[in-house]
Amino acid sequence: MLSLFKSINQLLVASCLVMLSLFAFSSAYAHGHQEHHVNQASDMSVINGYARATFPLAKTGAAYFTLHNQGDTAKTLIGVSVSEATASEAQIHTTVMDGDVMKMRELEDGVTIGAGEKVAFESGGHHIMLLGLRKGLVEGSEVTLTLRFENSDELNIVLPVKKDEAKSHHNHH
Ligand SMILES: [Cu+2]
Secondary structure, X not given: OHHHHHHHHHHHHHHHHHHHHHHHHHHXXXXXXXXXXXXXXXXXXXXXXXXXXXXXXXXXXXXXXXXEEOOOOOEEEEEEEEOOOOOOEEEEEEEEEEOOEEEEEEOOOOEEEOOOOEEEEOOOOOEEEEEOOOOOOOOOOEEEEEEEEHHHOEEEEEEEEEOOHHHHHHHOO
């Protein structure tokens, strides 16, 4: 009788250990899963970003920056959103020549930044187009953008609104 009691006790201890290890395993799994969902595009840095100041009634504007992918895998920027207080929509654009005419086109497949590479979004090339501006873009204010990458990585950036330096510099000549 005593030996039976002893073995039941051992069984309980053993099953308790199994449950403990299962619990540890499942919480570790949940933790890893959670981290994947809040993944920030931390390998991506934004250099020299700004949005170009417009006149107050302007309905479209543009934002420029350079993306530097410091990670070891290529990343694709697939979309951009803009705070609703600023504009109704943001699109990834590129500039193409149609004969002698410069035209802008939406890049619906996004832009891939290779591992270790930099891609410039600049006047006359790729840029972020802001559509449906509420009050234009006032010099000295800020624009908040969310850059969305493949694998649900996101990067929030705050850009200053500035006069186009390249253009005003060019006007001096
Ligand atoms: Cu554009």
